Amino acid sequence: MSQLIQLFPLLSILILLIFGAFLTPLLKRKKIILKLHIAINSLVTALSFITLFYVAKFGPFVFQIGHYPAPFGIVFKIGPIxxxxxxxxxxxxxxxxxxxxxSLEKEIKEKRVSFFYILNSLLLASLLGIVYTSDIFNGYVFLEVSTLAACGIIIVKDKKENIKAAIKYLLLSSLGSGLVLMGIAFIYSISGHLNMTYIHGEIIAAASDKTNLLLISLILFTIGLGIKSAMFPMHVWLPDAHTNAPSPSSAILSSLVIKAPVVFLIKIYYLVYGIEFISNSNVFELLLIFGGFGMIMGSLFARRQKILKRLIAYSSVAQMGYIFLGIGLGNELGLTIAIYHMIAHGLTKSSLFLSAGSFIEQTGFKNIEDFKGIGKEMPVTLGIFTLSALSLIGIPVLPGFISKWNLALASIESGKIYLLAIILISSLLNAVYYFPIIINGYFGEDNLDGKVFRSKSKPIKELIPVIILSLVMVAVGFLSGSVINFIKSGISIM
Amino acid sequence: MKTKIIENIVKILIPLIQVFGIYVILFGHISPGGGFAGGSILGSSIILFRFVYGSEHTDKKYPYKYLMRTVSIALIMYGSLKGMLFILDHFGIDKIIPVGVPNTFLSGGSIIPLNIMIGLVVTITFYFIAILFEEGELEYEHASE
Incomplete structure (x- = not known):
């Protein structure tokens, strides 16, 4: 039985690729395609859930692929993280x-719908691959697949701005993967291995006389994966891509696609280089600077936006800043909170984008000032939006608060008290740009003038997934203690 | 460019190219070559056919619908075969698939079918890429009608 469960990570990737991506072009009827994809994704979720329980009960395991043992074959290492x-x-x-x-057919042409689902299956398979793999080149290949699939889900809308945004993303992202490939080449020339554990052994032996080469490769990895995960000065592709893509794509891009490279980066830091080498270099200070600037500048940029989806996109830049700040603190709590915040932000931002998408879909407006009084027309949707926004601002119990609180504790623990100011300012700025939308949506005589109660609201049936997302988000906040402990148990064995 | 000379020479040339491509695919496991190399040779033959005989004639001969279907089936078979091998290997029963003997054609075990699948996918993908860059659009609408 346990041998069967250890198969699940590979099995979920295979199912997504074979049935999700390769079988769909053969199918003609759209209803069958939709049902097939919902079934596949639910199955993969169930498999991941069982894997999680297995890991929680029996501890992490190593899964070998490719007919040969570790240094030659590929290894999946599945731990709590x-x-x-x-x-x-x-x-x-x-x-x-x-x-x-x-909602998809209202945004993209009917012909492209099956294309969208194919790309999403490819995307999820490659992202899961990046997360699970413990082979550095295998991770690179999955990274490339995820880049191309992400470009596809931006471009699927077939408008002029989409093509522009996707080409911008493709160029910058290719630059990022080029840097990662160069880093892998440096590492391979030193160690002669591609498996992370074996590279680590060789690097420790070579660390004293090849320090500069290792430092160069470390920076290449940091910048390359930083571009892909929208680290602050390299975030320029993100607002265009997330604004112009159809709303489901925006949700996927901002809650999944920019998270996977961070997981890969954490693996490279802790599994390949090891904590001793990293803490002797200055790379964590670099992450602190980039993360801190991202938290403040991302919020400041978001404050100035007039288009709703663009505001949420800039808010993603700020939230990625929190994750990089957590990694850059360099202690166990900081890393734990970085990973916790990835989960929290993934759940929050997807429900935020989906509810913003339903505003746009029902009213046809894009700009923030047109959404005055939307709370009377679409009360439930704005309620979900409010819940997610409150989480990002940092209202207690919601996951955004938990990560900010623990991030503050971690920065005190590491002796960098001045970071508290950055966290506080960033939270206040979050409030500054989210509250006007909510307040103008629900209150104000002028705003509500002439609006009919629930006149534009979506049927509740169509809102169920967003409601489930926000409920799970609240649950992650409530159960934060056990979630954080679980992640911590994964970090201590890393 | 469409003259009688080119058409007749291409008529002779294309079968030669295709036979060579098939040879490279089939002997990939015991000599230099393989699915990707052979597939690119086969793909170049179809691209040559299209450039010489024009897009309409080629679309009739190789309709988009069938090519797409071939790619999907080849990918599904590749994925399921290789995935099955991985899964069997995990359970320790990979003895079902024999290990190949050098210099014997029918010996590579699962490598020959995998190479053929890769060859098909690469052939059609190269052809599609060439059309995309030359004409800007795959023959989408008029093939599906």
């Missing part, structure tokens, strides 16, 4: 798929 992130990815993808059944 990998299984929880994998569950989050597949769950959010399932919910977004569910939402997209009702």
């Amino acid at each position: 990998e299984s929880s992130i994998g569950l989050m990815f597949s769950f959010v993808m399932t919910m977004v798929m569910w939402y997209s059944i009702f």
Whole structure:
């Protein structure tokens, strides 16, 4: 039985590729395609859930692929971090798929719908691959697949801005993967291995006389994966891509696609280089600077936006800043909170994008000032939006608060008290740009003038996936103690 | 460019190219070559056919619908065969598939079918890429009608 469960990570990737991506072009009827994809994604979510339980009960395991043992074959290493992130990815993808059944055809041409689902399956398979793999080149290949699939889900809308945004993303992202490939080449020339554990052994032996080469490769990895995960000065592709893509794509892009490279980066830091080498270099200070600037500048940029989806996209830049700040603190709590915040932000941002998408779909407006009084017309949707926004601002019990609180504790623990100011300012700025939308949506005589109660609201059936997403988000906040402990148990064995 | 000379020479040339491509695919496991190399040779033959005989004639001969179907089936078979091998290997029963003997054609075990699948996928993908860059659009609408 346990041998069967250890198969699940590979099995979920195979199912997604074979049935999700390769079988769909053969099918003609759209209803069958939709049902097939919902079934596949639910199955993958269930498999990830079972894997998570298995890991929680019996501890992490190593799964070998490719007919040969470790240094030659590929190895999947499934621990608490990998299984929880994998569950989050597949769950959010399932919910977004569910939402997209009702809304996708209003945004993209009918011919492209099956294309969208094919790309989403490819994307989820490659993201799960990045998260699970312990082979550095295998991770690179999955990274490339995820880049191309992500470009596809931006471009699927077939408008001029989409093509522009996707080409911008493709160029910057290719630059990022080029840097990662160069880093792998440096590492391979030193160690002669591609498996992370074996590279680590060789690097420790070579660390004293090849320090500069190792430092160069470390920076190449940091910048390359930083571009892909929208680290602050390299975030320029993100707002265009997330604004112009159809809303389900925006939700996937901002809650899944920019998280997977961070997981890969954490694996490279801790499994390949090891904590001794990393803490002797200055790379964590670099992450602190980039993360801190991202938290403040991302919020400041978001404050100035007039288009709703663009505001949420810039807010993603700020939230990625929190994750990089947590990694950059360099202690156990900081890393734990970085991973917890990945899960929290993934759930929050997807429900935020989906509810913003339903505003746009029902009213036809794009700009923030047109959404005054939307709370009377679409009370439930704005309620979901409010809940998610409150989580990002940092209202207690919601997951955004938990990560901010623990991030503050971690920065005190590491002796960098000035970071508290950055966290506080960033939270206040979050409030500054989210509250006007909510307040103008629900209150104000002028705003509500002439609006009819629930006149534009979506049927509740179509909102169920978003409601489930926000409920799970609240649950992650309530159960934060056990979630954080679970992640911590994964970090201590890393 | 469409003259009688080119058409007649291409008529002779294409079968030669295709036979060579098939040879490279089939002997990939015991000599230099393989699915990707052979598939690119086969793909170049179809691209040559299209450039010489024009897009309408080629679309009739190789309709988009059938090519897409071939790619999907080849990918499904590749994925299920290789995935099955991985899964069997995990359970320790990979003895079902024999290990190949050098210099014997029918010996590579699962490598020959996998190479053929890769060859098909690469052939059609190369052809599609060439059309995309030359004409800007795959023959989408008029093939599906």
